[in-house]
Amino acid sequence: MVEPNLFTWILLVFGMITLLPLIAAQTVLLRDPESRRAKDLIIGKGREWRDSTHRKSAIAFAWSDILLVLPLFIISSTTVLSGASWGYLLWIALGFICVYFSITFWVMERVTSVKYHGWFAYLTYYWGFFLYWGVGVIIYSFLQLSNMIF
Amino acid sequence: MFGTPANEMIKNRNQNQKIKVSLGIAFTALSLISLGWIMQAYSIFDWESAFELGLQQGTFEGSELESLIARKEKGEAMADLIWPLPLTILAFVGLVGRKFYGWLSAMMVFSICIYFPLFYLFQQLGSDIQVALFAIVMWAIPSMIAIVALWSIRNHYFQYG
Numbered sequence: 326m327v328e329p330n331l332f333t334w335i336l337l338v339f340g341m342i343t344l345l346p347l348i349a350a351q352t353v354l355l356r357d358p359e360s361r362r363a364k365d366l367i368i369g370k371g372r373e374w375r376d377s378t379h380r381k382s383a384i385a386f387a388w389s390d391i392l393l394v395l396p397l398f399i400i401s402s403t404t405v406l407s408g409a410s411w412g413y414l415l416w417i418a419l420g421f422i423c424v425y426f427s428i429t430f431w432v433m434e435r436v437t438s439v440k441y442h443g444w445f446a447y448l449t450y451y452w453g454f455f456l457y458w459g460v461g462v463i464i465y466s467f468l469q470l471s472n473m474i475f
Numbered sequence: 476m477f478g479t480p481a482n483e484m485i486k487n488r489n490q491n492q493k494i495k496v497s498l499g500i501a502f503t504a505l506s507l508i509s510l511g512w513i514m515q516a517y518s519i520f521d522w523e524s525a526f527e528l529g530l531q532q533g534t535f536e537g538s539e540l541e542s543l544i545a546r547k548e549k550g551e552a553m554a555d556l557i558w559p560l561p562l563t564i565l566a567f568v569g570l571v572g573r574k575f576y577g578w579l580s581a582m583m584v585f586s587i588c589i590y591f592p593l594f595y596l597f598q599q600l601g602s603d604i605q606v607a608l609f610a611i612v613m614w615a616i617p618s619m620i621a622i623v624a625l626w627s628i629r630n631h632y633f634q635y636g
Contacts, residue, residue: 378543385598393590417579418586425558425587432550467579 326408327469336416336462337402343454348395351387358384369441382433386426394422413466420466423459427452494631497624498570501581504621505566507613508588512560515552522549532606551591559587578632581625585618 350366357363358380364372367383374380397419404412430438430452439447447453518525522545526534531552533544562580569577592610599607 376540376543378540378547381598382547385594385596388597389590389594393593414579414582418583421558421562421583421587422590425554425590428554428557429550432553433547434550470579 327405327410327413327472328408329406332465333405336458336465337405339454340398340402340458340462343450343458344394344398346450347455348390351390354383354387355391372441375437394419397422410470413469416462416466417470420459420461420463423455424463427456427459494628497628500617500624501570501621502567504585504588504614504617505563505570505581507617508559508584509563511588511610511614512555512563515555516560518552519549519556532603559584562587573632575632578625578629582622585622585625588614588618 350363353360354363354367364374368374368379374383397415401412401415401419405416406412435447435452438451442451514525514530518531522531523534523536525531526545531545531548533541533546533548535542535545537545562584566577566581566584569575569580571577592607592615595610596604596607
């Protein structure tokens with residue numbers, strides 16, 4: 326058993342602030358990808374899909390996040406709060422997935438995102454928070470598990 | 476009383492058998508995954524040749540749309556080489572050396588390899604789904620089986636530290 330501490334709660338709240346708004350926006354997107362609201366939330370106010378590849382990628386990320394990332398986040402976070410060690414394993418898995426898609430977005434969308442939203446938005450809620458949260462949970466969970474295992 | 480050591484031996488043999496089978500599954504899945512990283516590495520090295528071989532779907536020498544697809548795929552290829560490739564190497568080395576970090580790295584590689592075929596499947600829905608199905612069969616399904624297999628022998632790695 327690993328009792329949750331202040332860092333656990335900070336990471337949990339940070340994770341909720343980072344992931345849940347994205348998943349809410351992706352739910353709107355999946356309901357109607359061509360709606361003004363979906364496009365405003367996902368690509369920015371008044372903007373349009375660049376092409377079908379752009380729209381398809383956004384939809385694919387939305388499905389993957391809703392089917393895999395959301396359940397993983399809910400199960401891992403509740404398990405971590407209950408004190409069970411395998412919750413940290415799930416947190417690490419989620420962290421690795423977050424870092425993985427952060428790298429993908431860095432290469433794919435950095436230029437366009439920075440151009441339209443600026444560096445501050447990009448390095449925080451548009452992209453950065455996902456990377457920081459991913460790295461944060463990997464390090465923290467690994468340390469928690471290390472205390473138990475080694 | 477006399478049966479106890481024999482039972483213990485049978486138990487140990489079964490345990491060793493279980494470890495062997497689970498590791499076999501994990502190494503098979505990691506080998507299949509490695510083929511993907513080799514494919515991505517080759518693509519970064521020579522994109523147009525990889526396109527001609529059918530390893531990638533977009534080309535930088537085609538239409539604007541093809542070029543956009545190529546840019547997206549290059550992003551995925553770069554991400555694969557920066558993040559899961561070193562992790563796969565770590566998984567191979569760590570699992571062979573019976574280290575906890577190997578077990579953990581393998582689990583993380585497998586979780587990524589469930590995520591990206593899922594992404595690919597939804598991206599390709601309604602168009603060319605064959606590549607996505609290939610990714611599901613080659614990487615996602617073996618990864619799911621390998622996660623179960625490694626989870627079943629977790630104590631073996633936790634005790635070795």
